[in-house]
Amino acid sequence: MISYTLWGPRWRKVLADLWGNKLRTLLVVLSITVGVFAVGMVYSAYLMFERDLDASWRSAVPASASLYADPFDQELVDSVRSLRGVKEAEGRRNVDLRVRTAGGEWRQMFLTAIPDYSRQKVNRIKSQTGAWPPGDGDVLLERSSLAELGVAQGGNIQVETSDGHKRTLKITGTVYDPSQIPSMFSGRSYGYISMDTLEKLDEERRLDQVNFVVEPWVLKGKDTAPIEAVGRRAWSKLEQGDTTVFWLQVNKPGEHQLQSIMNALILLLTVLGILSLLLGTFLLVNTIAAILTQQIRQVGIMKAIGARRDQILRMYLTMVGVYGVLALVIAAPLGALAASMVTGFMAQVFNFDSGGLELPGKVLLLEAVAALGVPALAAVWPVWRGTGITVREAISDYGIGSADTQGRLDRWIDRLLERLKNVSRPALLSLRNTFRKKGRLALTLLTLTIAGTVFMAVFTVRSSLYSTLDEALDYFRYDISVGFTENYRAARIEHEVLRVPGVKAAEAWGFTSGRILQSERKEAEDDASKNVIILAPPVGSKMIQPQLIAGRWLVPEDESALVVNTETLKDSPRLTVGSPAIIKIGTRKLTFTVVGIAKSTMTGPLAYAPYSWFSGAIQEAGGARSVQITAAAANPQEQTELGRRLEEHLKKNNLRVQNVDITWEQKQRIRSQFDILIVFLLLMAILLAIVGALGLMGTMGINVLERTREIGIMRAIGASSSTIGRIFVVEALCIGVLSWLFSLVLALPVAALLSYEVGVMFMQSPLTFSFSFWGVGIWLVVSVLLSVAASLIPARNAARLSVREVLGYE
Template sequence: MFNFTVVPPRWRKVMADLWGNKLRTLLVVLSVTVGVFAVGMVYSAYLMFERDLAISWKSAAPASASLYADPFDEELVDSVRSLRGVKEAQGRRNVDLRVQTASGEWRQMYLTALPDYTEQKVNIIKPQSGAWPPGDGDVLLERTSLADLGVAQGGSIQVETPAGKKRTLKVTGVVYDSSQISSMFSGRSYGYINMDTLEKLDEERKLDQVNFVVEPWVLKGQETAPIEAIGRRGWSKLEQGNTTVFWLQVNKPGEHPLQSIINALILLLTVLGVLSLLLGTFLLVNTVSAILTQQTRQIGIMKAIGARRDQILKMYLILVGAYGILALAVAAPLGALAASAVTGFMAQVFNFDSGGLELPPKVLLVEAVAAIIVPVLAAIWPIWRGTGITVREAVSDYGIGNVAAKNRIDVWVDRLLERLSSLSRPILLSLRNTFRRKWRLALTLLTLTVAGTVFMAVFCVRSSLYSTLDDALDYFRYDISISFTQNYRATRIEHEVLKVPGVKAAESWGFSSGRILRDERKESEDDASKNVFVLAPPVDTTMIQSKIIEGRWLVAEDESALVVNTEAVKDNPQLKVGSQAIIKVGTRKLKFTVVGIAKSTLTGPIVYAPYPWFTGAIQEAGGARSVQIVTHSTNSKEQTDLGRKLEKHLKDNNLRVQNVDVTWEQKQRIRSQFDVLTVFLLIMAVLLAFVGALGLTGTMGINVLERTREIGVMRAIGASSIAIGKVFVVEALCIGVLSWLFGVILAVPIAFLLSYQVGVMFLQSPLSFSFSFLGVGIWLLLSALLSVLASLLPARNAARLSVREVLGYE
């Protein structure tokens, strides 16, 4: 059996300090644990993301780029495959239709058809269970779509074709397609069929997408320019086959399309994790300083019997290290579990395979540094300063008088309290005691203020995201947008739409896609031309709230005039008001004069041309591919119902509807995507608030110990337990309110910078800043609640002290 008496006295003292004040040890260990947990979780999650995302993405042989176009014959895929620099090219067909969920709700679905599932070489779709490949009239569901549709393998789904006909497809299997965004994130379902099933859905047996992989020698690191150059040549090949190409999507070599979003999210979480660690370290330093103050006489006695300063320093550093080791023992497994849960959730959101629970040695090393080395280094100065006291100073210390002489802050506080003389004595004493230990108050305020600042800043980011989304969707003033699979007469479209009760106004728009060229030379087609969508609304449209930042909007006299948005200008800096723009639409090169630049948000590169001139120039005079609708009702449910009625009516009248977008549903879908970000930020902010609450609890506990004799004096002159407890509760509340005030002041610039950075990282443009007074109000309530809760146990301990106990206190 272990003999405790053989342990040297100094180490017995360390053990006694750890075990003798269990509440203090618990608070310090918890505060360090939160920081180490946050750092470990974020770093471990980052390593899991980096590993799992890369494995899932590379195993699918991802396309270097994809071309999207109107339906074309399979021979055109061979023309793309024959291009110099292309290693492999394969085509597929995508059908956008409606599917009925198990709950009876109709939602959008993409059905993809491949010519040969057994010869996949690009964007490989992997079978997970059931039949392979899909049979005639069958569908394989992407794994993330099962829960959304509420069906299982062996069941069936009912779809409605663009022509308005309903078809039933049997679900015979489940597949994994890493190139698709999760249904939970995109709001769409995904299924896979064979080419024969296309005909049962009233679709041509043709392709509309080409995925291609470039040869290794084409790549230059992670640059996309060489891939874009080949993609533009592929675009021209498709156009030569008399098909309209809509978009060229280029992927960064070796990187998941959503990798930048994930990296940005990890970066934000890392910043907040490091903040948690720093705040936990501040609390530890605060606690160590208080221990040294409380044990001043002990230090004097140790020096009196021959202890050197370096020996005492080592003893207290060992105590700090012990706190860190205990924190590491708790934080390391919890961090690994949390990282596994976070990675699993993100795997569902971004559709990749998670490798499961893991605690890599490098993560454990980082956690050990955060738990032991960082606190020890932070504690060296306060311990060195505290152990520098002389024997005479130490033995003459009685605690109650060991308060610094009055300075300006004390004088200011005393003057303020004189004006508040109507308050009760316990409250006045609480207000005075708040500023008694200024260094400790500063560290506690710093902890709570940083927590509050981050908390309020996160709410501001959330508000700014929503404000940016509102600005983007306010640009388009319609309630419902309907696009068609082909061009129809605008008068026919509007005539049919206005027949449906509930429609207030309707506008048909021309639409096409093209590339902005540098000049008219043939070489420019394969040069640095960029994708752009061309919208052709009536010049007097009421469906767009144009935000012109330079020049003007289109007018009735305009012919070849063009308004470009800021996204298009970013890709094509040569576009200026008064300059010439050449856009290749199909096989035609159209010359425009830029008359205005409009602000864009979340819309991509778009240019606006006058409807009559543009539709004539592309030989679709009087035609349109979309209609924008304003409803009489502002009720969201009624707008959704009207969208469904419009879709049915148009299909019944032989208009092939491709998609129906209800504006409020689109806004809700994007909000849910934003919420993934804000939820993670709020989790980290709550962790910071927890550290702040621990810091305040520790501070109040230390104050009770330091004021033990004062409590005895108050007891001796008749103070009740409630009055004594109230002193500490009100003091904690004062600290909480002060931290809230400082937090509000700091939250404005921090929230602005954070919102700006989040916008740049996630949306490639700054957010429309919106300060959240809701966050300010919530943090005020939380800081008051946390302050009261943090003070309850110390106040209870203070109220239970008797006169006899305090007279014997050392």
């Protein structure tokens, strides 16, 4: 081992500076560590996402597209498989029913029957534990549903069929379905049964979903248009088999269906991670500048005995390098561990297999650049400026950090302070000292201001997300929606619903799906838009409140009138008020006149037609497939109980119920999905706040060192320890409050921009902007607490200085 005494004088000085002020070294290392940790964690998590999500998704042989329709036979699946461009096609049957959880609650469940589990070729599910395949009367639960139901393998679940019969299914195993949206997002549980079990659930032994994979030559990169073209031909095949198709779901080639959400989340975290790194460098710049100011005489002495500027420059940059190395040693393993935890959490949320802890070489390289390169670049200017002093200037310095040159700002502050007659002298000194080193103050304020701005912006994004959700659900002004497996007479539905105590009002609506055509030509069917859902509420309905941006709403004298939402216009931009709209519904082509355009609110492509005319046009006069209900009680729990009573009553009266959706439950489920995003953004905002607090602590520590002689003078004229300590605490509070004010000014535009980008990334449309004043108030409290906490150690150090110590200070 090389002895300390054998080191060169310059390197012994570097070590002495690092070890001699351990608090300063710790603050700088921690500030760099936070930034390096954030960058490493985000990049490592991104690589793990990319690795694990892609592997899980590809293992399922995901469908290029899926069609959902009324029940049909295997022959139609074979006809889809025979289409040009289709490589493979398979059919399934889905049953939407109620399941009783371990806690006694009734929730929606999706049971899927697969004709042959041993020959799956599309959207393959994989056995995890227990039996394979499911036997007659058995169910295999999707692994993401176990926690939702609170059950375990070997137990039983009780389900209620659309006819109202209760059946018990034995849980004989668990499976993994990478193509399924996790239960946390969908609000439904998933299970897999045999075709034989369908009969026990009062369902036909038929199919209602076809998944197909296109030939490789069909694909054109990530473009979904070629798949949509094949999907429209498959849609026509099913319609020729006398079945009604409701939906065409197209997947982007080679991409998980939730990939865009995760990519957007990673992008936001990356921006905040880079911000953390940059803010950490501000503390480093402040610290290096203060060290050089404090060591001006030492620089002069080194130059006097022959040291060159480049040698002194290397010495201080080496110190910066040591800070970076220490930060890298701490941040690299912590970043990998945090990335593994984040990936594990996201794997559970988004239902994919996590590959576990990994620290790739390129992540370590990026962290090394962040820990060594960025701080070194940031320190070059203050080091270059500090080492440029001449021997004469250095020797004549008194060792006290002089204030910046008096300028207009200083004179204005002095005049303002002179008017504060009732403020104590120590408080006035704190206020004046706040602006003493304006360059250092600017960097400290910048750090805290960015942290505060991001914090307030995150709260505003949360508020905007909730406002968008409230606006979307307020669009449809009902408390409960009941869907049926087939059409029933509207009068019968409403009569039965109104018989249930607690129902205030009920409206039966028509419902179907179609495709908007470019023209009436036969060839136009292959050029049709994506599917559009058509709702037919009674004219004058009080249960829908569309926000019209052009034209008008439906009126009683309307016949072939149509109102489309803005989401529909994305696929059919030629539709305007007054233009014709040709929609293919089943084998029929109906010509409408667009009379209005409504704003989309998280609903997808929708069109609205007058019930009386529309139900006759599709030969379902007087029929309906859903009913919207307003509850007499506003209490959420009472509405849930009403939904259950409605379901039981309708089933007892031979109405086959497919689903019952409670509006407030939907709102809570979607909010919980939003909260995942908010939690991640808040975690990064907290990291920024930590960097800001470290920066403020470092600034206050430097201020104490520079004002050592001033503290001695105050001591000599009788100032107490508590008075000196309060001077620095109040100064930190001034900086904290100033940063809060600047954050408040910047938060509005930044929050508006962030809300817009989050809306576009996650919902394909801007959020309804709602500024959060809660965020403003919370950050004020946080700023005060951070300022006090950051000033305690420097204030304590200042208060403990004795007159003898400060008079001997150089």
